Amino acid sequence: xxxxxxxxxxxxxxxxxxxxxxxVLKMAVIVVPLMxxxxxxxxxxxxxxxxxxxxxxARALGMSREAAFPLVAGTVxxxxxxxxxxxxxxxxxxxxxxxxxxxxxxxxxxHAVFEDTLLFVPLGVNPFFLLGLRLATALVLTLTLxxxxxxxxxxxxxxxxxxxxxxxxxxxxxxxxxxxxDRRAR
Amino acid sequence: MSDxxxxxxxxxxxxxxxxxxxxxxxxPAYIAVSLLxxxxxxxxxxxxxxxLLRWIGLPGEAALPLIxxxxxxxxxxxxxxxxxxxxxxxxxxxAIVLSMAHALVVETAVTSQIGVPVRFALAVRLGLAVALAVxxxxxxxx
Numbered sequence: 001x002x003x004x005x006x007x008x009x010x011x012x013x014x015x016x017x018x019x020x021x022x023x024v025l026k027m028a029v030i031v032v033p034l035m036x037x038x039x040x041x042x043x044x045x046x047x048x049x050x051x052x053x054x055x056x057x058a059r060a061l062g063m064s065r066e067a068a069f070p071l072v073a074g075t076v077x078x079x080x081x082x083x084x085x086x087x088x089x090x091x092x093x094x095x096x097x098x099x100x101x102x103x104x105x106x107x108x109x110x111h112a113v114f115e116d117t118l119l120f121v122p123l124g125v126n127p128f129f130l131l132g133l134r135l136a137t138a139l140v141l142t143l144t145l146x147x148x149x150x151x152x153x154x155x156x157x158x159x160x161x162x163x164x165x166x167x168x169x170x171x172x173x174x175x176x177x178x179x180x181x182d183r184r185a186r
Numbered sequence: 187m188s189d190x191x192x193x194x195x196x197x198x199x200x201x202x203x204x205x206x207x208x209x210x211x212x213x214p215a216y217i218a219v220s221l222l223x224x225x226x227x228x229x230x231x232x233x234x235x236x237x238l239l240r241w242i243g244l245p246g247e248a249a250l251p252l253i254x255x256x257x258x259x260x261x262x263x264x265x266x267x268x269x270x271x272x273x274x275x276x277x278x279x280x281a282i283v284l285s286m287a288h289a290l291v292v293e294t295a296v297t298s299q300i301g302v303p304v305r306f307a308l309a310v311r312l313g314l315a316v317a318l319a320v321x322x323x324x325x326x327x328x
Contacts, residue, residue, distance in 0.1 A: 012224060016269070020216035025214065027261075028205040035204060036197030043193040051268040090300040100300040107297075108288050108311045116260060120281040123267055124274040131321075134285055137314060177316075 026122040034115060038077070047072055061106065061139075062146025068098040070107065078112025098149070105145050110138035208261045215258075219250055223269070236262060242316070243323030245280055248272065255284040275326050276289050284286035286315035 042045060051069040058068040070086040086103070089095050095103070117131045232246025241247055247270050255263030263284055267277060268290045290308065297307045 012221070015215075016220040018218040019220060019269060020213040020265065023265060024205065024209045024212050024215055027208050027264070028201070031204050031208065032198055032201030035201035036194050037191040039200065040190070043189050059258035087296070087299050095300075097301055100297075100304070102304055103300070104297050104302045104307055105310060108307065109314050116285055119260065119264055120277070120285075123264065123272070123277045123281070125278045125281045129278070130281055130285060133282065133318065137286075137318060141310070141314070 006062060009136065023122070027119060030118045030121070031115070037114075041053065041076070050076075061142045062149075063099045063102050064096060066094040067103055070095065074100060074103070074111050075113055076106040078115060100144055101149070102146055104141040106138045108138075109141065110134045198273040211259055211261035212265035212268075215262035216253055216269045219266045220269040223247075223248075241323075242283070242319035243326070244276055244319075246270075248276060248280055251280055252283060255280075255288045259289045259292070260284060264286070279322055282322055283315040283319050286318060 047069070051072040054068040054072050055065045057073055058065060061071075064069065066089065070089045090100055099150055113131060113134065117134075119125045120130060121127050219228075228247060228250070231249050234246070235249035236246035239246055239252075245254075250264040251266040251270070254266050255318075267280060272280065290311070293306050294304050298304050
């Protein structure tokens with residue numbers, strides 16, 4: 001019990017308070033520009049366009065085309081922030097039950113990729129390592145589940161086209177259209 | 187052009203609002219943990235969690251940011267991490283665990299709204315968190 005004394009009460013509290021504020025400032029430096037970028041994305045409907053490019057990607061991951069939008073929204077905005085968009089597409093019946101399970105599998109390791117990754121940078125974490133690991137985990141997990149979960153994951157109400165072959169074709173035919181037009185835009 | 191200006195202004199306002207929300211989580215967590223570090227309580231927690239956390243290469247103190255991150259949110263966990271002196275490897279492992287599994291109460295509620303069973307979401311997130319932490323801890327030494 002020897003070393004535990006709060007004798008130097010004020011300096012300790014001061015140190016804690018300034019340390020806390022420094023941490024908040026570091027977060028502000030990340031969060032404010034990030035939110036400005038997100039607002040730009042919204043204003044120019046980049047999410048819509050991005051999700052149209054990601055449709056083949058969603059198919060390759062065993063989801064329907066319609067799942068591309070909640071997929072992109074969750075990956076970029078996060079589960080709580082993007083939840084409105086994700087819940088909407090489910091309620092309106094645009095995505096199937098299989099979609100939402102695969103979507104969760106993908107988003108569990110990999111959501112709010114910009115915010116959640118950048119927030120750890122001031123603590124010394126390498127953002128590329130963290131992001132790469134999250135993305136790789138999401139891809140491996142979703143592809144594995146999509147492979148093993150063909151039949152039973154789908155509700156009887158949903159007409160289930162055999163996605164096994166389509167999946168491979170889609171992956172091979174995945175157009176790089178997005179990347180090209182992006183390059184042109186620069 | 188006014189579109190861009192408006193978007194940037196809105197973004198800045200939202201960024202500041204978010205920072206205020208973050209501050210409400212980070213400041214109390216940071217101060218609580220740094221005061222706790224002056225008492226034997228942190229040592230007790232560390233001693234209790236140490237044997238478990240050693241498996242993923244973390245010191246016992248890392249239990250605090252992990253608990254805050256899993257149950258409350260990422261931001262309070264970051265406040266706690268900032269007040270502990272973690273090495274880069276330790277900070278990375280905590281970041282990996284918390285990237286996979288955080289704010290479980292809120293986020294699991296969201297995914298259950300789209301028809302995903304809570305058990306499934308929890309199993310995936312916690313399973314991935316532990317598995318990746320074990321792998322990264324083992325691989326880092328190489």
